[in-house]
Amino acid sequence: xxxxxxxxxxxxxxxxxAYGCKPKGAQTAIxxxxxxxxxxxxxxxxEFYNIVSGGFNGQMSVMGLPSGRVLKxxxxxxxxxxxxxGFSEETKPMLNTSHGFVPWDDLHHIAISTTNAEHDxxxxxxxxxxxPRIARVDLTxxxxxxxxxIPNSGGNHSSPFITENxxxxxxxxxxSVPTGNDNDRDVGIDTYKDNFRGTISFxxxxxxxxxxxxxFQLEAPPFNFDLARAGKKKSxxxxxxxxxxxxxxxxxxxxNASQKDKDFIMAVNWKKAEEYIAAGKGKKxxxxxxxxxxxxxxxxxxxxIRTEVLSLDPRELKDIVYxxxxxxSPHGTDTDPTGEYIIGSGxxxxxxxxxxxxxxxxxxxxxxxxxxxxxxxxxxYESVLHGEVAKPGLGPLHTEFDGKGFAYTSMFVSSxxxxxxxxxxxxxxxxxxxxxxxxxSIPGGPTGKPHxxxxxxxNKITKDxxxxxxxxxxxxxxLYDISGDKMQLLLDFPTIGEPHxxxxxxxxxxxDKQVKFYKLEENNHPHVLKGINDAxxxxxxxxxxxxxxxxxxxxxxxxxxxxxxxxxxxxxxxxLEQDWDVPHGLAIKGANTAELLVMPGExxxxxxxxxxxxxFPFYCTDFCSALHQEMQGYLRVSPAGSNTPxxxxxxxxx
Ligand code: K7E
Ligand code: CUA
Numbered sequence: 001x002x003x004x005x006x007x008x009x010x011x012x013x014x015x016x017x018a019y020g021c022k023p024k025g026a027q028t029a030i031x032x033x034x035x036x037x038x039x040x041x042x043x044x045x046x047e048f049y050n051i052v053s054g055g056f057n058g059q060m061s062v063m064g065l066p067s068g069r070v071l072k073x074x075x076x077x078x079x080x081x082x083x084x085x086g087f088s089e090e091t092k093p094m095l096n097t098s099h100g101f102v103p104w105d106d107l108h109h110i111a112i113s114t115t116n117a118e119h120d121x122x123x124x125x126x127x128x129x130x131x132p133r134i135a136r137v138d139l140t141x142x143x144x145x146x147x148x149x150i151p152n153s154g155g156n157h158s159s160p161f162i163t164e165n166x167x168x169x170x171x172x173x174x175x176s177v178p179t180g181n182d183n184d185r186d187v188g189i190d191t192y193k194d195n196f197r198g199t200i201s202f203x204x205x206x207x208x209x210x211x212x213x214x215x216f217q218l219e220a221p222p223f224n225f226d227l228a229r230a231g232k233k234k235s236x237x238x239x240x241x242x243x244x245x246x247x248x249x250x251x252x253x254x255x256n257a258s259q260k261d262k263d264f265i266m267a268v269n270w271k272k273a274e275e276y277i278a279a280g281k282g283k284k285x286x287x288x289x290x291x292x293x294x295x296x297x298x299x300x301x302x303x304x305i306r307t308e309v310l311s312l313d314p315r316e317l318k319d320i321v322y323x324x325x326x327x328x329s330p331h332g333t334d335t336d337p338t339g340e341y342i343i344g345s346g347x348x349x350x351x352x353x354x355x356x357x358x359x360x361x362x363x364x365x366x367x368x369x370x371x372x373x374x375x376x377x378x379x380x381y382e383s384v385l386h387g388e389v390a391k392p393g394l395g396p397l398h399t400e401f402d403g404k405g406f407a408y409t410s411m412f413v414s415s416x417x418x419x420x421x422x423x424x425x426x427x428x429x430x431x432x433x434x435x436x437x438x439x440x441s442i443p444g445g446p447t448g449k450p451h452x453x454x455x456x457x458x459n460k461i462t463k464d465x466x467x468x469x470x471x472x473x474x475x476x477x478x479l480y481d482i483s484g485d486k487m488q489l490l491l492d493f494p495t496i497g498e499p500h501x502x503x504x505x506x507x508x509x510x511x512d513k514q515v516k517f518y519k520l521e522e523n524n525h526p527h528v529l530k531g532i533n534d535a536x537x538x539x540x541x542x543x544x545x546x547x548x549x550x551x552x553x554x555x556x557x558x559x560x561x562x563x564x565x566x567x568x569x570x571x572x573x574x575x576l577e578q579d580w581d582v583p584h585g586l587a588i589k590g591a592n593t594a595e596l597l598v599m600p601g602e603x604x605x606x607x608x609x610x611x612x613x614x615x616f617p618f619y620c621t622d623f624c625s626a627l628h629q630e631m632q633g634y635l636r637v638s639p640a641g642s643n644t645p646x647x648x649x650x651x652x653x654x
Pocket of ligand 1: 227331398439500501
């Protein structure tokens with residue numbers, strides 16, 4: 001039976017390809033063998049969770065591997081009308097910043113929490129590029145539970161990257177900006193070199209609960225910081241940041257930031273920085289940033305504006321920062337599973353330099369420097385170099401690892417993936433991607449323990465790969481089998497938004513730890529209802545509070561009268577279900593907001609300001625039972641100042 005299904009899948013793939021207009025060299029033949037490798041039979045689960053960044057949609061998507069099936073869109077930095085994220089009163093504070101409510105962002109990188117450099121998959125972290133923030137998602141509820149804003153930063157791209165025990169989530173600023181107080185920041189852009197600074201933020205993560213806090217910010221020269229990786233195992237205690245625009249240009253960067261033959265990988269000894277902090281060497285700097293937390297017990301977020309950070313200046317405090325010359329405008333910097341090798345990917349370089357951590361330490365020991373930047377040593381390229389990968393292709397961006405001694409580097413310009421041996425630096429295989437590949441992701445790939453079975457390429461351009469959908473075509477991922485000597489393309493699947501990075505981990509790590517529902521007796525929301533007998537409506541001046549219960553298949557109260565035009569009406573809805581997979585929705589005609597989708601045992605609030613008289617239906621949006629269509633109510637709205645008495649029906653005998 002199984003064989004026949006595989007065959008059918010193979011036929012479907014062949015038919016789909018027959019309709020594409022294929023550019024020269026495009027791979028069209030997927031063998032039945034490949035189809036069987038990605039085939040997850042009905043009722044079967046995928047082997048890996050894949051958490052994929054949504055790029056400019058500001059969300060994460062949750063997919064299964066190897067099937068590529070989308071399981072969930074998980075709202076992070078962008079409002080999500082599907083479930084009321086950023087629309088309900090409880091979730092609005094999650095999107096608060098020092099600029100007020102910011103309902104969107106650009107999320108590029110995912111970091112899954114690790115212990116001893118292996119995925120523990122307790123949390124997923126994501127970065128907001130535009131209005132710098134870092135979010136933490138709880139992987140038992142698949143909910144964003146914390147967002148911290150990063151002050152003194154612009155373009156939070158070099159983020160979030162974590163240390164091997166998730167001691168820190170680290171964020172480097174892409175754009176250097178004037179830092180400090182309000183009046184310090186109003187400076188001419190042509191004073192860039194004098195007044196602009198880079199910053200690297202070390203955000204501590206509480207071991208048990210995950211709570212984030214900005215431990216310290218490291219000042220840095222006004223370069224652009226692009227990506228970063230922590231050292232691991234032998235290089236634990238260090239962090240490596242790729243930099244570009246070390247020319248410190250502030251106009252027409254395309255040309256002006258590509259002048260120098262080499263930029264730098266900035267190596268940071270964060271253990272040393274910790275020593276300085278412990279010795280009281282940090283300076284308190286006034287800033288403003290929001291710190292937003294979700295409370296699982298009240299089902300409500302709170303936002304606090306924080307007012308200072310600890311800043312460390314490595315120009316004054318020695319032995320924290322070293323620069324490794326790296327050709328040429330490096331994008332990715334990656335550390336291999338052993339922690340010995342640091343790979344720089346110069347977007348404009350013809351080789352891939354591989355640096356040795358051991359050699360770096362030796363060079364520092366011998367003070368084998370070729371100069372300094374504001375007193376911070378620049379190491380000699382040759383002294384730190386393990387070797388160069390020759391003729392890898394064009395436009396190297398990002399490297400992942402299989403744990404078997406091989407590295408895989410994406411080549412944006414030549415649209416290919418190059419597999420090479422980390423020790424010998426020999427290129428051993430290459431495959432095309434369709435097209436212009438960005439990040440690669442191997443389950444466990446950035447950790448000390450990669451699962452070298454699959455690799456996903458996240459491509460920037462798809463052209464002819466899918467049915468066309470108007471001017472904007474689907475972004476795409478491609479799944480490769482990397483278990484053998486040769487990489488084998490298995491599957492194309494479209495993605496949500498623009499994926500940049502993704503991380504995948506074995507499903508077994510979390511699939512039995514999922515929250516199935518919230519216990520009503522543990523619900524401490526101030527407006528919770530513990531049963532239908534508490535359902536009611538209360539007026540307080542022009543505010544009307546509707547305490548609403550939902551359970552298959554009714555709302556109590558349902559018919560409500562005595563609401564007036566201009567009232568602020570708050571629906572506090574508690575979903576009384578105590579069972580897995582039974583959300584109820586709430587939608588009201590004319591409400592200038594999204595629906596609520598309330599999980600079992602949860603309470604959420606929708607605010608509605610009726611703008612006209614009449615009778616307004618409301619209903620449940622989630623097909624929850626055979627009588628879901630009966631799950632409805634009416635609201636009567638009378639003119640402002642009218643005498644219509646407040647009245648509601650709960651169906652419960654008084
Ligand atoms: Cu290369 Cu923003 Cu990580 Cu995209 S970045 S590809
Ligand atoms: Cu509740 Cu449909």
